[in-house]
Every structure is written in C-alpha cells, then in structure tokens.
Amino acid sequence: MMVTLVGVLASCTLVPFVLYRLVSEDYLVATVDLLLISTCTLSVKWAWRTGDTERPGLMMALAFCIGAVTVVYKLGSDALYWIYPLMVFLFFLVAPLKALWLLLSMLTAIALLYLSNQSHIFASAFQFVVFIATTLITCVFAYIFAYRTHVQRNELRTLATIDPLTGARNRHHLSDELSGAMQRYRTSGNDSGLMLLDLDHFKSINDQYGHQTGDQILAQLIPLLRQMLRQQDQIYRYGGEEFVILVQGIQLADLHQLAEKIRHGIWQQLTLPDEKTITTSIGIACTSQARDWPHWLQLADQALYQAKHQGRNKVMLAENTVTT
Ligand SMILES: Nc1nc2c(ncn2[C@@H]2O[C@H](COP(=O)(O)OP(=O)(O)OP(=O)(O)O)[C@@H](O)[C@H]2O)c(=O)[nH]1
Secondary structure (H helix, E strand, C coil): CHHHHHHHHHHHHHHHHHHHHHHCCCHHHHHHHHHHHHHHHHHHHHHHHHCCCHHHHHHHHHHHHHHHHHHHHHHHHHHHHHHHHHHHHHHHHCCHHHHHHHHHHHHHHHHHHHHCCCCCCCCCHHHHHHHHHHHHHHHHHHHHHHHHHHHHHHHHHHHHHECCCCCCECHHHHHHHHHHHHHHHHHHCCCCEEEEEEECCHHHHHHHHCHHHHHHHHHHHHHHHHHHCCCCCEEEECCCCEEEEEECCCCHHHHHHHHHHHHHHHHHHCECCCCCECCEEEEEEEHHHCCCHHHHHHHHHHHHHHHHHCCCCCEEECCCCCCC
16 A cells, blocks of 8 residues: 555654754754654554545645645755655655645745745755756656556556446456445445346347347447446446346345336337347345355346246346345
C-alpha cells in the first residue's frame, strides 16, 4: 500500500533530523518534524484500519505542505532543497490534480512570505526566481507523469475487470463481491439476491444467424438489463451466454418478482433480425438460503438447471434453505 510505504519512508528520513534539531536547540523545527512523524503514523493506521487510502493520503499531504512552509520560513534557503523530493512525494499520496493544487498553494505561500519581507528565505531575488522557475517545471513534469500513470492504471483496471463485448464485469471480483454480501448478511441480516441468467438455445441462434448476430444480442442484453435494475446492482458475465446478477438488500419474494420482470423484458424486447423473440432461463437464490458464497452460487445454478430442464423461459427459485 502506497500510503504505508511513503509514511514509513518519510518517518525514517525525519527521525535523524528531529535528533539533530533537538541537539542544536531548534525546537520549532524539531516540533514540526515530530508532528509530521505523528501524522504519518496516524495516516498509516487509519489506512490500515479502514482500507481507505484517499483521506489518510490527503491528511499526510496537507501536513507536509504546511510543515514545509513553516520549516522554510524558519530555516531559509537551507530548507529549500527538501521541496523537490516533497514534490514527487505528494504525487504518491494523492490524485495528480490534488497534488498539483497543493504544491502550487505551497509555492504561493513561500513566495508571499518572501515578497512581504516577512522572512529572508532567499539570499537574492535571482535565487527566488530560479527557485520558482525550477519548482514550477518540476511540478508540471511530475504532474504529466503522474497523470499518465493514473490514466494507464484506470485502463488496466478496466481491461482486467470489464468484459469487452458486453460491458458487464467479468468474473475477476465476483467471488469477493459474493463473499462480501454473505458477510453483510451474517453481520447485519441484510439479505442479498443472486440471479444466474442463461439465454435459451443460444447455440442455434449462432448456427442460424451467425456468430456476429450472437455477439450483437449479447451486447444488447446488458443495456436492457441495466434499464430494469438499480444502479448499485451488478452484472457479471459468468460464461459465454450466462450472466450473474447480484442484487444487494432484497428478499427472495422481491427477487423473484424482479427476475420475472427481467425474463419478460428480454422476451419482449430482445429480438433476432427476423423479429423472432429470444427467451431466457433464470435461477435465483438468496444469501439467507446458503451456507457460504460457493453454496449460494451452486443453489442458483441448480435452480437454473431446473428452469432449463422444465422447458426454458422460466424463473426457478433455489429450493434449499439453510438450517442453523
Ligand atoms: N456469438 C457468441 N456466441 C457465444 C459466445 N460465447 C459463447 N457462445 C456460444 O453460446 C453457445 C452456448 O451453447 P450451449 O451451452 O449449448 O447452450 P444453448 O444452446 O444456449 O442451450 P441452453 O442453454 O440449454 O438453452 C455455444 O454455441 C457458444 O459457442 C460469444 O461471446 N459470442
């Protein structure tokens, strides 16, 4: 985790300086350094406890910017060299645009302190101009680099998690999401529903109309499903023409109604080039019926098998009920 790495590195770097400042009786700078080490420790703990890296990262970044202005004000040009590693450091902690804004605010504060004659930060006006020019250039290059990395990371995440043909999620995070829903049911009694949906006779559709038409049907299915679902409901492509829909916070009766609505919607709205209809079979199960997430999925799969077995174009409920 980046916040931990940066927090530990920054703290380790600062410890010898705290000792040095204490020995040389520079108590203000020693206090600032100690506060920065405490902020790093708190942020790392916060990130580990909550799994959230955004707010702890921002807290650390803000503390370092304020600390840097204070130390530069107190120590003058001796402290200026630290601004450069800090500029790179901030891009590891917060999103590129936030890091850029923080850095520009920090540089403005240093410039205002100097221009208002409140401190002899710079030995000469020339040194001031060189400092501003070099820090701005570093800011711009660091921002471009961080922004490109950010975009590429998002693209990689999309490639790893989204099925390119349908736009549904792939199976990558399905087990995590299902075990999360199972966990929520155990801790708060909040039931969730699972639908396993499989288009009927898809092989004959491919054989009769061609693979490309089959692909188009699969691509049209997801927007149609999204119209009938809430924004927080998740659709995963489980296999070729088989999809998993995870519906959080729903009881079995309502899940059944929703599955019927979906079955009808597909029957009415998803059509072949010659206007013939396409049907679907759906197996459904709720967290309250299952022992764990693989069992939950297995129950929905058994229900889907029943729906196929009983003639297709049907919604079947899982039969098992867990007894505790
Ligand atoms: N066009 C297209 N076809 C796919 C894709 N993935 C899987 N398929 C096809 O989907 C078909 C699934 O066939 P089966 O598993 O026999 O099932 P089915 O014909 O739908 O029959 P039932 O499920 O029993 O109603 C196979 O012919 C696969 O080639 C895909 O991405 N695009």
